[in-house]
Amino acid sequence: MTILTAMANLLPHLENEEMFLPLWHGVFQMAHNVQGASPHWDGQPLETDQVSLDSLKRWLRHWALVRHRDGAERCLLTAIANGASPGEVADLLASAATDRIVSDSGQVVDFMNKAFELLGLIGWEHASEVLPTVVGPLVNARGGEETSQWRHPVDLVSMLRQVDEELSR
Amino acid sequence: MQEGHRHGPPAPNVTAGLTKVLLGEDPSAIIEALKGALQRGVPPVKLSKEVAYAAAVRICRFTTTNEFSDWITVLAHIHLLQRAAPDAQARVQQ
Numbered sequence: 627m628t629i630l631t632a633m634a635n636l637l638p639h640l641e642n643e644e645m646f647l648p649l650w651h652g653v654f655q656m657a658h659n660v661q662g663a664s665p666h667w668d669g670q671p672l673e674t675d676q677v678s679l680d681s682l683k684r685w686l687r688h689w690a691l692v693r694h695r696d697g698a699e700r701c702l703l704t705a706i707a708n709g710a711s712p713g714e715v716a717d718l719l720a721s722a723a724t725d726r727i728v729s730d731s732g733q734v735v736d737f738m739n740k741a742f743e744l745l746g747l748i749g750w751e752h753a754s755e756v757l758p759t760v761v762g763p764l765v766n767a768r769g770g771e772e773t774s775q776w777r778h779p780v781d782l783v784s785m786l787r788q789v790d791e792e793l794s795r
Numbered sequence: 796m797q798e799g800h801r802h803g804p805p806a807p808n809v810t811a812g813l814t815k816v817l818l819g820e821d822p823s824a825i826i827e828a829l830k831g832a833l834q835r836g837v838p839p840v841k842l843s844k845e846v847a848y849a850a851a852v853r854i855c856r857f858t859t860t861n862e863f864s865d866w867i868t869v870l871a872h873i874h875l876l877q878r879a880a881p882d883a884q885a886r887v888q889q
Contacts, residue, residue, distance in 0.1 A: 716886040731868075732879065739879035742886055780822050789830050 627759060628737060629655045631744040669699040669758060671707035679710060683718050690722040690765050698722070699761045706754045715753065716742060719760065726769025727776065727783060734760070734767045817849035840888070843880040 630652030637645055682701045689697035705718055716738075723734045737760050745756055770776035771783040816828040832842055850873045857869050 713887055716883065720883050720887055732873075735883055736879040739882050739886075743882075782822055785823065785826055789826055793830065793833060 627656055627659075627744065627756075628740040631740045631747070634747055635743065666758075668755075669696060669703055671703040671754075672700060674704075675708045677704060677708070679705060679714055679718070683721055686718055687722045687725055691725055693765045695761055695765045698765050699758050702757060702761060703754055706757065712742070712745070712750055712753075715757065719757070719764070723764055723767075726767055726771065727786060728770045729767035730763065734763050737763050813845050814849045814852060817846060818853060840881050840884045843884060847878065847881065 630649075633648035633652035636648050640648070682705050686698055686701040686705075689695075689701060702715070702718065705715055710718070719738050720735070723729055723738055726734075729735070741756050741760050745753055748756075776782050813828055813832065816824055819825065829842065829846075832845075833839070853873070854869055857866070861869075
């Protein structure tokens with residue numbers, strides 16, 4: 627999906643007869659990616675619109691940290707179903723993605739970014755289909771705090787957490 | 796003629812010298828520099844562009860004798876993150 631979006635971004639710079647080439651490449655990569663994979667059953671939003679965005683954010687961050695995919699996905703879908711703006715949903719996901727330090731070498735933020743770019747191209751009404759695809763990488767990501775290179779010889783994680791606290795004061 | 800006054804005085808460059816610190820090898824200096832910039836009110840989007848610039852400079856200086864896999868790291872990871880970070884922040888602020 628990342629490649630397809632990047633390819634779609636090229637279209638304005640291309641002549642009509644060249645447009646199919648990047649799109650073909652993108653679709654091919656996407657098909658290759660999902661080949662043989664078991665289907666993903668769509669999650670459902672919570673059946674209430676009484677939950678505040680702050681609660682959803684807190685829950686999403688919690689589910690992401692404990693690597694609970696369904697929980698995280700339902701929080702995200704509830705926010706979308708309750709009419710959160712693209713900026714609010716981006717904030718929701720970005721907060722969860724940055725709880726782990728440079729989660730998966732930054733790939734989570736990158737996937738997220740491309741998913742939002744894709745929605746910019748095809749329309750926000752597809753959000754509940756496109757955005758759940760980033761929940762898997764989000765909850766499965768390894769953060770810098772889990773690897774030794776961020777801990778030794780200098781414990782960067784504790785330095786960053788301290789700055790985090792100082793700045794949020 | 797107002798020639799020469801048209802653009803007013805140049806805006807003070809609050810992030811001057813940041814690239815040099817970012818490209819250095821002292822993690823505490825880098826963290827302090829970024830924290831200081833944020834505390835002085837530099838917008839996060841501007842700051843992440845500064846980091847992106849430093850990442851680009853690092854790529855320019857990366858020698859061709861380095862291993863291929865190291866190139867993947869420096870190009871793909873650093874640059875993609877630095878491209879995604881300003882975009883993501885701009886999006887959150889919408």
